Amino acid sequence: xxxxxxxxxxxxxxxxxxxxxxxxxxxxxxxxxxxxxxxxxxxxxxxxxxxxxxxxxxxxxxxxxxxxxxxxxxxxxxxxxxxxxxxxxxxxxxxxxxxxxxxxxxxxxxxxxx
Amino acid sequence: xxxxxxxxxxxxxxxxxxxxxxxxxxxxxxxxxxxxxxxxxxxxxxxxxxxxxxxxxxxxxxxxxxxxxxxxxxxxxxxxxxxxxxxxxxxxxxxxxxxxxxxxxxxxxxxxxx
Numbered sequence: 163x164x165x166x167x168x169x170x171x172x173x174x175x176x177x178x179x180x181x182x183x184x185x186x187x188x189x190x191x192x193x194x195x196x197x198x199x200x201x202x203x204x205x206x207x208x209x210x211x212x213x214x215x216x217x218x219x220x221x222x223x224x225x226x227x228x229x230x231x232x233x234x235x236x237x238x239x240x241x242x243x244x245x246x247x248x249x250x251x252x253x254x255x256x257x258x259x260x261x262x263x264x265x266x267x268x269x270x271x272x273x274x275x276x
Numbered sequence: 277x278x279x280x281x282x283x284x285x286x287x288x289x290x291x292x293x294x295x296x297x298x299x300x301x302x303x304x305x306x307x308x309x310x311x312x313x314x315x316x317x318x319x320x321x322x323x324x325x326x327x328x329x330x331x332x333x334x335x336x337x338x339x340x341x342x343x344x345x346x347x348x349x350x351x352x353x354x355x356x357x358x359x360x361x362x363x364x365x366x367x368x369x370x371x372x373x374x375x376x377x378x379x380x381x382x383x384x385x386x387x388x389x390x
Contacts, residue, residue, distance in 0.1 A: 204382040252319055259307050261370035262327055267319030
């Protein structure tokens with residue numbers, strides 16, 4: 163099993179450009195998440211999807227959109243990138259939307275917006 | 277609302293010394309607690325978790341943590357540090373108020389000196 167995979171690994175954008183970050187999991191998990199990680203800020207939740215067909219805003223959703231394409235895939239879109247969106251983005255999944263479950267993380271996408 | 281405080285953004289130890297990473301939490305419901313480790317340029321992976329039952333929890337790579345309700349703490353320890361333990365460590369507490377989304381601390385960077 164590959165677990166959680168993310169593409170691309172690195173990306174450099176100019177202000178105003180758009181892009182989509184891809185995430186896929188092969189563990190048959192129901193719930194998926196997008197986080198951003200900034201120095202000294204820990205992990206902040208952008209959006210999540212409890213199950214296929216549902217998405218909800220997290221702590222910092224402004225400037226982002228998501229699509230739960232199917233049970234395996236959960237994409238994050240930046241419509242008009244800003245320097246403040248320079249960050250490392252992590253996708254995660256968990257078996258169920260339950261507080262018992264730990265999360266499984268992908269390797270991250272390192273995004274720089276110039 | 278729940279919150280997590282990790283004391284010390286950086287902890288430095290010598291190889292072979294005791295590792296102690298501190299985590300205090302606030303939760304309006306019985307807490308479920310997690311420790312994750314992030315090695316350089318990788319995603320987070322679960323070290324250990326406490327949900328119910330035994331308050332001393334053993335995890336991977338020789339780490340353990342003890343849930344102390346009276347102190348609202350869940351400190352992570354390892355008797356003897358190894359160079360390979362150098363990483364970022366995150367404590368997390370389960371969601372409350374109907375949310376299953378965990379709250380993460382800001383992380384502690386463990387530095388291991390030869």
